[in-house]
Amino acid sequence: MPPRRAITGRSQEPRQRFAEELRSLRANKGDSLRQLGDAVGWDWSLFGKMENGQTIGSPEVSQALDIYYGTPDLLLTLWELAAGDPTQFKERYRRYMALEAEAVSMWHFAVSVLPGMLQTEGYAREVLSAGGTDGEELLRQAEARIGRQALLAGPAAPRFRTVLSEAVLRTPLRNAQAWREQFEYLLQATERPNVVVHVLPFSAGPYGLDSTDVMFLRLPDARTVAYTENAHRGELIEEASTVERLQRAYDAVRDLALPPAESRKFITQMWEEASCDPST
Incomplete structure (x- = not known):
C-alpha cells in the first residue's frame, strides 16, 4: 500500500x-x-x-x-x-498504553500509591518527584498521567475497579492541602457508575500481592493482559497462564477487601481525619 x-x-x-x-x-x-x-x-x-x-x-x-x-x-x-497520545510516555510504557486505550474493563490493585486513573495533579506531581522526576519532564509526565483519566469518561467508558491497600490511604503527601484534595477527588470517583473502589484493611492480614501493583486489561477480543509494576520497573504480561495466576491472586485479595459501600465509609473517615489533623 x-x-x-x-x-x-x-x-x-x-x-x-x-x-x-x-x-x-x-x-x-x-x-x-x-x-x-x-x-x-x-x-x-x-x-x-x-x-x-x-x-x-x-x-x-x-x-x-x-x-x-x-x-x-x-x-x-x-x-x-x-x-491521550501514547507517544508522550516513556518507550517501555507505550505498548501498555496502546492496549489500555482499547480496554473494555480494567481491574487494579495498589500496594502503596493510588492508581494514575484516580490521581489529582498535585498527587501525581509529588509521587513523580519522589521517584526522581523533575523539571520539564515532571510537568510532561504529570500531564500524561492526568490525561489518561479521559479514558474513564463518557458513555462508552470502560469499567474500572481498584483495590487499595490501607497503606495507600495512610501515606500522606507532604502538601497537606493537596492530600485533602486527593481524598475529595477519590470520594467523588466512588460515585461514578463505572468506577468501583475497595479498601484492603490492615486487619485482613497477609495477602498474595503484597509487593506488586497490578492492572488487568480486558480487551475487545476477550483477551486479558496484565501489567505489574514496582518502584524500579514495569512489565507487560500477555502469556495466558501467567495472567491467570495473577488473576487468582487478585481475586483472593478482592475477597479480603471491604465492599464498596464500606470502603467509601473508610475513605470518608480517613478524609475527615486528614481535614481535622492540626499537623496537616
Missing part, C-alpha cells in the same frame, strides 16, 4: 500538531505572547511552553484560547488527542 499523501503538510503526531496549531493561530492574530497572555488572562510564558511542545497546559487553557480565537472546540479537541 503506498504511503498516505500529506494534504495539509502538518504534523500527524498529536502533541506536535497541537503546538503547530497554537503557533499558527497566534501568528494569524498578530499577537505577541505577552499580548495573548494579557488578552486571555494567563501567564504568557505558559503559552510559549505550549507552542514549543514543552507542555500541553490544561483543558481550561485550551477552552479559553478557543473562545479568544473563535475556534469552537478545535483546540480542546487537539488537547484531548495530545493528552
